[in-house]
Amino acid sequence: MSGASGNVALLEQTLARAKAENRAALVGYLPAGFPTVEGGIAACTALLESGCDVVEVGLPHSDPVMDGPVIQTADTIALRGGVRIADVLRTVREAHAATGKPVLVMTYWNPVDRYGAERFAEELAAAGGAGCILPDLPVEESEGWRKAAEQAGLGTVFVVAPSSQDARLARITAAGSGFVYAASLMGVTGTRESVGNEARDLVARVRSTTSLPVCVGLGVSNPEQAAEVAAFADGVIVGSAFVKRLLAADDLEAGLASVRELAAALAEGVRR
């Protein structure tokens, strides 16, 4: 047993500090192993160095049912490159060690279930991870994981959706820690032209059930949208827009420069 070495407290402090600065936090997402394991580590580190307060490292999956084509493509590249859970954990460790900032893992449930929830929680905590987001593990099925996470000092971030009814919201937010991930719309990951009013309503409904910070994800890709969401949320989550930049770049160096530029622009957006 490694004990409660996870960094959930660092995540909480980071979000509290952003709030104290009267701004929303910027949360970036990239899958591990994309475009390569080393390239992914460099990219996650670049996000944290260039304006992201928090990074979510995706654990690539063969069947990313909740992801749109951009993240599907990145996952496929990572898996073809042979990415393993050890590489995901190394990405967390190195990005955190290089920046001192909180790093979470976002993953479908089956890889964790197969690896062993306790083993995964312990190893993620030992790598300096702050927590885990498990978007297809509903609260009803989450007790075993939450016990393991709590023991390891990790947060468990639950996703809520515009379709979540109030009674469920209360149950979910009571079980979660770190922050609440509010999906801005009904759909899979991917950039959108606009982030609708559904997000604002959902954040208000979530706040009536919990004092946890509420971060909004899905569809945010530019500083204007980030500023719009930052007006009512505690954090703005951006994923596909970063992945797109890496996909479009001619080489890793250009890709890193491009994601740095986007992170800086978004960081300005959340401070407007």
Added chain:
Amino acid sequence: MSDFFIPDPEGHSPSVAGYFGAFGGKFIPEALVAAVDEVAAEYEKAKADPAFAAELDELLVNYTGRPSALTEVKRFAEHAGGARVFLKREDLNHTGSHKINNVLGQALLTKRMGKPRVIAETGAGQHGVATATACALFGLECTIYMGEIDTERQALNVARMRMLGAEVVPVTSGSRTLKDAINEAFRDWVANVDRTHYLFGTVAGPHPFPQIVRDFHRVIGVEARRQILQRTGRLPDAVAACVGGGSNAIGLFHAFLPDTDVRLVGFEAAGHGVDSGEHAATLTAGEPGILHGSRSYVLQDDEGQITEPYSISAGLDYPGIGPEHAFLKDSGRGEYRPVTDEAAMRALRLLSETEGIIPAIESAHALAGALDLGKELGGEGIVLVNLSGRGDKDMDTAARYFGLLDGTDGTDEKQGEQA
């Protein structure tokens, strides 16, 4: 009292959380929870409503053509060790397979929920054709997701779906087969759930789909049990069905669950052989895991990545299996065995040549298995096989496999392997 819609009178319902023993559950994104709960609630209401059963019965009789025949195949059985072999003729249903049973039931649920649009996945195209058919009948918008590889090997069914007014979307992600069609259907559902019902086609997926789809297919076994008793005066020694997701098998097996002397035998696709790594034999070679919303046996690697299945049969080319089958396997009540492409294709040709019935390649896996079962049982044995679908859709694959189009009529296996 309904003659055909007889859901679960023996109390084999899953737990409140949707579990059959250790298998099942509801592993879905939060965005779908409300929709899945709505389906479950509507199904409970429908079950309690005699008007629902009456409307479904009327369709099953006058539209589908139920009850389906039970055919004894004596010339085929000469190759089965002398045992008697009976076929439950789900191939004679309207649209050519068992799939219509579930589709009509869920289409009525869709109407009750007031949703104007239906989406579905399909592998062999049989579920897609049945869904497109019901949508035409009820005036519902219809989008069918089908793996790109399957749209090629089941081109006839693609044309049928489009003829029926459905939109067919070829899925190019992943292994481009049934698994990926389901992924894409889920993505559509999340985005359009307000006005869309996902008409799930097999006894897998999140609770309550394994229960609902099973209940709508129970009619297969209920009829077959009555028919075989009338014809032979006794229950069969074994009932046999092919297993992909497991819908036709559970439909046949379920009425025989209390008959503990009747063996329930499922035949899954072994492709080029389980040892070759190119197969879809989930219960033989898989391990417990989560795919498409429930815990069951899954073909996966040591880190929970789903591995790509293979079968000559598009309908069995799936790395998962319904959770109730996983429960039946672990409890010992069900037996599950692998059948290779080669054995299935041989059985397809044998039934065609001895009985004048061309089976679907899926169903041919059960026929191949029945030949072995018959030999094991010997001359006194009775085997009841679910002929889940007809083979018209497979003529292109079969013609190439056997070399029927270029005049060589090659039954040699080398030619088959190249097909």
